[in-house]
Amino acid sequence: MVSKLDLYKVFCMVGKNKSFSKAAKNLYMTQPAVSQAIRQLEGELNTRLFNRSPRGVSLTNEGTLLFEYANSAINLLNVGEEQILEFKNLTAGELKIGVGDTISRYFLLPYLEVFHNKYPNIKFKVVNGTTLELCSILKDGDIDIAICNLPIDDPSLEQIPCMDIQDIFVGGEEYKHLLAKPSTLDEIAKLPLILLERESNSRKYVEDYMISKGVKIAPEFELGSHDLLLEFAKINLGIACVTREFSLEYLDKKLLYEIPLVDEVPKRGIGVCFLKSVSLSPASTKFVEIIENKQV
Numbered sequence: 001m002v003s004k005l006d007l008y009k010v011f012c013m014v015g016k017n018k019s020f021s022k023a024a025k026n027l028y029m030t031q032p033a034v035s036q037a038i039r040q041l042e043g044e045l046n047t048r049l050f051n052r053s054p055r056g057v058s059l060t061n062e063g064t065l066l067f068e069y070a071n072s073a074i075n076l077l078n079v080g081e082e083q084i085l086e087f088k089n090l091t092a093g094e095l096k097i098g099v100g101d102t103i104s105r106y107f108l109l110p111y112l113e114v115f116h117n118k119y120p121n122i123k124f125k126v127v128n129g130t131t132l133e134l135c136s137i138l139k140d141g142d143i144d145i146a147i148c149n150l151p152i153d154d155p156s157l158e159q160i161p162c163m164d165i166q167d168i169f170v171g172g173e174e175y176k177h178l179l180a181k182p183s184t185l186d187e188i189a190k191l192p193l194i195l196l197e198r199e200s201n202s203r204k205y206v207e208d209y210m211i212s213k214g215v216k217i218a219p220e221f222e223l224g225s226h227d228l229l230l231e232f233a234k235i236n237l238g239i240a241c242v243t244r245e246f247s248l249e250y251l252d253k254k255l256l257y258e259i260p261l262v263d264e265v266p267k268r269g270i271g272v273c274f275l276k277s278v279s280l281s282p283a284s285t286k287f288v289e290i291i292e293n294k295q296v
Helices: 004-017 020-027 031-045 061-088 101-118 131-140 173-179 185-189 201-212 226-234 248-252 282-292
Strands: 050-053 056-059 094-099 123-128 145-150 157-165 167-171 193-196 221-223 239-243 268-275
Touching: 004 020, 004 031, 004 061, 020 031, 056 061, 061 282, 094 101, 094 131, 094 282, 101 123, 101 145, 101 226, 101 282, 131 145, 131 268, 145 157, 145 201, 145 282, 157 282, 167 173, 167 201, 167 226, 193 201, 193 226, 201 239, 221 226, 226 239, 268 282
Parallel strands: 094 123, 094 145, 193 221, 193 239
Antiparallel strands: 050 056, 145 268, 157 268, 167 239
16 A cells, blocks of 8 residues: 555655656656556545646646645655664764763763764763752753762663772871771761762762761761862861772872771762663663773
């Protein structure tokens, strides 16, 4: 059965060529099949679309009007098909990523560089936020994937762990005496603490662990970025809870010192998150593969 779209494709080809035989050749159809398609369309519309003569065919007034709309529609469909092909081949498109500043700086940037070198025509849109904010934005459909602090308690999200990280406590020169022996969490809690804001998934993870050990905390400072934690600790304003993997420059240069603990905070992770109910775009799929395979 010939679809209405097929009928319009035949109609437009005849209109362009002003010939049934030329249209048939371009469409790889027989001339009788082309004639039959035109008769069927004219019958469905109850309108004559072509004037027939021994010299060929020409559009009627009604046919001319219909041709303008039909030809524009088919051209748009062709453009759409070409765009889809470009997206599949990663020669066009956009990758929308949600990520926090710290993870972006210390984890994501090398993967963005690798992806951009391989697929330079894919545009990036990067949205910053906390893990909680990014999960909400992901559900709204405003980003394709999010790079978050794990774990996340949300069954609607697919979570792919990519890197283990360790939360530690660090201090400056005035707190070097704490290096002599491991401190208990109770002892840590009595020190002036510098932590991330309560909305941070990282802060919540550490605080929940300490509460599970019967230790409550009341920080001196609550800051909005990991870099500020390091800087505040460096000038001896207190003990900062930071991520070891993101603090190596300060630790290696002995600007800060890791305070040994009797009970280390359990490791957690960084991972890629996306909605289980929505298929990833070709660009998102390839980017996740690059991260999973650690192609940096």
